[in-house]
Amino acid sequence: MITGRTNVFGIMGDPVEHSLSPPMHNAAFKKLGMDSVYVPFHVKKGEIGAAIQGALVMGVKGLNVTIPHKTSVMEHLDEIDHAAELIGAVNTVKFNNGARGYNTDGLGAVRAIEEVTPVKNKKVVILGAGGAARAVSFQILLEGAGEVVIANRTVEKAKSLRNDLVSNLDASVKASDLDLEVIGEIQDADILINTTPIGMYPNIDDEPIINADVMHEDLVVNDIVYNPFETGLLKEAKKAGAKVVPGTRMLIYQGVEAFKIWTGVEAPVDIFEKALMKELG
Ligand code: ATR
Numbered sequence: 698m699i700t701g702r703t704n705v706f707g708i709m710g711d712p713v714e715h716s717l718s719p720p721m722h723n724a725a726f727k728k729l730g731m732d733s734v735y736v737p738f739h740v741k742k743g744e745i746g747a748a749i750q751g752a753l754v755m756g757v758k759g760l761n762v763t764i765p766h767k768t769s770v771m772e773h774l775d776e777i778d779h780a781a782e783l784i785g786a787v788n789t790v791k792f793n794n795g796a797r798g799y800n801t802d803g804l805g806a807v808r809a810i811e812e813v814t815p816v817k818n819k820k821v822v823i824l825g826a827g828g829a830a831r832a833v834s835f836q837i838l839l840e841g842a843g844e845v846v847i848a849n850r851t852v853e854k855a856k857s858l859r860n861d862l863v864s865n866l867d868a869s870v871k872a873s874d875l876d877l878e879v880i881g882e883i884q885d886a887d888i889l890i891n892t893t894p895i896g897m898y899p900n901i902d903d904e905p906i907i908n909a910d911v912m913h914e915d916l917v918v919n920d921i922v923y924n925p926f927e928t929g930l931l932k933e934a935k936k937a938g939a940k941v942v943p944g945t946r947m948l949i950y951q952g953v954e955a956f957k958i959w960t961g962v963e964a965p966v967d968i969f970e971k972a973l974m975k976e977l978g
Pocket residue numbers: 824825826827828829830849850851854892893894895
């Protein structure tokens with residue numbers, strides 16, 4: 698039951714009505730018997746500063762931030778965590794005598810991959826050079842990955858992200874195309890992560906971005922696309938005998954990490970998963 702003592706959490710975005718975060722967090726609150734609720738807030742572009750101030754004065758405890766506010770929210774916060782500052786985007790805000798921003802997107806990917814293999818000293822090939830690639834590449838290097846290759850259709854964007862990574866972290870990073878160069882890089886890679894929307898519903902019949910014949914069985918392949926559950930890329934990975942990490946795992950762990958930032962409690966992963974799978978059908 699919601700009372701005057703219930704703690705309020707939520708997600709701000711535009712659009713926000715299809716967000717999968719409310720069912721996941723509310724299921725965890727229920728399971729843990731916590732007097733807390735997680736609600737969607739539709740916040741339009743240009744209103745994010747007012748939304749943060751409003752949340753602060755109304756005693757909201759924590760918020761997730763999604764499209765289109767992940768970067769613009771930063772100027773309205775009192776403090777920003779080091780990794781989020783490097784990534785240049787915030788997806789989680791904790792209110793406690795002010796607003797502090799974090800980014801759990803990259804962390805979600807790292808924790809998902811670490812269910813299968815440690816990332817320390819590994820060679821990681823990342824497909825794409827947009828916002829998601831930025832979060833994942835910074836975080837995986839912060840967690841000790843040995844080498845990262847950013848492979849992108851527009852090679853200039855891969856080079857630009859590589860330059861940001863190299864100038865902020867003492868890291869080994871290469872930029873590559875999505876053709877012959879990336880095939881060579883995958884041959885001796887340990888981990889392959891797709892951050893592009895290729896194969897995402899409704900385009901499930903897209904040609905997979907990488908085929909089985911250039912993968913190998915020691916590779917761990919993660920697709921951040923979570924709908925469909927098994928993308929064309931993951932099907933190819935299985936054909937090659939590689940291990941797969943579905944996009945749902947990243948989605949679950951970015952939520953689990955946000956939950957921990959707000960409450961100090963490690964949320965039950967199986968409860969997040971059950972709630973998510975129910976929503977995805
Ligand atoms: P996100 O925030 O989800 O990362 P984004 O910043 O728009 O989204 O980045 C999308 C990434 O997917 C980009 O790297 C984009 O490549 P370009 O930089 O060449 O545009 C990549 N991408 C999107 N559609 C693609 C396609 N059909 N083939 C190859 N790459 C694609």
